[in-house]
Amino acid sequence: MSVVIKAENISKQYRLGMVGTGTIKDDLKRWYYNVRGKEDPFLKIGDANDRSSKGDSDYVWSLRDINFEINQGDSVGIIGRNGAGKSTLLKILSQVTQPTTGKIYTKGRIASLLEVGTGFHPEMTGRENIFLNGAILGMRKHEIIRKFDEIVDFSGVERYIDTPVKRYSSGMYVRLAFAVAAHLESEILIVDEVLAVGDAEFQKKCLGKMSDVSKGEGRTVLFVSHNIGAVNTLTNKCMYLRNGNLIEYDTTDKIIPIYLNDDLNNIRGLKEFDNTPNLNENKPIQLTKCRFSIANDIVEVEVEYVVRKSVGSVVALQIINAKEVSIITLIDTDRDSDIFKRSEGSYMVKFTLPLSILAPDIFKITLSFSDMKSERFDYHRDILVFEKNNTDANLTRDGIIFSDPKLIGETKKLYLGN
Structure with a gap:
């Protein structure tokens, strides 16, 4: 190719x-x-x-001596921790910024979705922005008209298509921006992790479309994400960036284990996650601290959170393995359904489960606060990581868990709100 x-x-x-x-x-x-x-x-x-x-x-290098080639039809994931240089690389590839040294060669038109609002004029309507983006890509008016209905239908903003986009919510903005980038006729599609703004259903829809673009239409896709499961499913090649350096560039199945092992080593000693510097007074419920420990073959996670407005909510703890498979989800209301409607104040809930039920693997902990329907109040992905070694395993049985875990402990209020 x-x-x-x-x-x-x-x-x-x-x-x-x-x-x-x-x-x-x-x-x-x-x-x-x-x-x-x-x-x-x-x-x-x-x-x-x-x-x-x-x-x-007085200077910082965001990228250092990066070399690679991408073939037509490749779907390439770009992974790394925050500050690794992923977004900077995409901006250079999209010609938003120029490299300090080195050269980039591209063949074909590039459609980029780098951040919410990129490429949209806030005073123009959704309809006008679709035609503007098509014109920037060099498409003729009749070519854009041919794609217009498909773009609007995919984005789900038909009712607001003649409204200035400055009045759109962030979710609407992203839906329309992705639909424009994915459906207009570019040879290369570049997507940063802006899809985190959209809801889960739309994220799934976007991943499906990117798969169609790469595998079905033979176009090239570059995809930055912290969702290793999505990268594993969507891409055939992967770049691993760390502190501005390209650590590895190879097939996805070879790169992801390298990244996960490095990620585990970086935060292996982390036993507490402190969210207090990031508190947002506008959120009705929010995580403040999370503590993790393993003792006597028991995994214990203490979650502290604040409720600023009485809302119906559950606290869910999810344990995900290295292949991004959800192994266990524990919910605090399983033990006490009366706490679903919480009054203002500060709370702590303790989740525990036997380490012996887990097969050997690397596990990551994710916390979410939601109403169990459509609204997510607070969400923290992969905040803590732990490992179960082969020496600790019950190898007489196959599978990813060995018994049914139960939530032990109860929610208690630490102090009353105002």
Whole structure:
């Protein structure tokens, strides 16, 4: 097959420093504090790109010496932890930004969905933005008209198609943006993990469409995601980026185990997840802390959360294995259905299960707070990771679990709300 994307020694460097405050008064205040030798009263940008250490340089390399080739019809997943350089690479491939060094060669038209709102004019209607994006790709008006009904039907925003997109919700924005990118006639489709904004049904629909685009239509797809299950299902090749470096580029079935092992090693010692720096007063219910321990063959997870508004909600703990298969889902209302309607205040629930029921594997813990229907109040994926070794296993039985786990413990209120 012919090569449609080729990267030669791609590197991207950003200069860091102080950001203007927006007003002369505040800039003068910053200058005055600096002259007096006091701490800057305004925020600064940090200079570490791996979120694990602090540096003292004025520059940071988002990407370093990246080399690869992508063939026509390939579906390529790009994985890595936050700050690895995934989005920067997609922006370079989409020609949104230029590399500091190196060259990119592309063959064919590129449709990109990098972040919510990219490529849309907020004052224009959905209809007008569809035609605008088609024109940018070099399509003629009659070609766009031929695709128009299919785009609108896929996005599900027919009722609002003649409304300015600035009035769309983030979910509507993403649905229309993905429909435009996937249905207009480009040879290369680039999708960053903006699909997290949409609901679960639409995410599934999008993954199906990307599969059709790659396998059915022979177009090239690049897909950034933290959902390893989706990457495993959708892609035939995969890139693993870490701290701006391309660690491996090979078939997906070879890359994912490497990434999962590295991911486990990075957070193997993490026994507590603290969400207090990220609290959002607008959320009716939100996770504050999660603690994990294994003792005497028992896995124990304590979840603390705050309820700001009395809502019907459940706390669900999901354990997922390395292949992104959901092994167990524990729900706090299984033991006490009366706590579904929670009053304002702070709560703690303890989930426990025997380690012996799990087959040897790497497991990740995900927490969600929802009404069990359509609304998800808070969600934290893969916040803690643990491993069950072969030496601990009951190898006389096959399968991914060895018995029926039960939720042990009960929810108790820590203190009353205002």
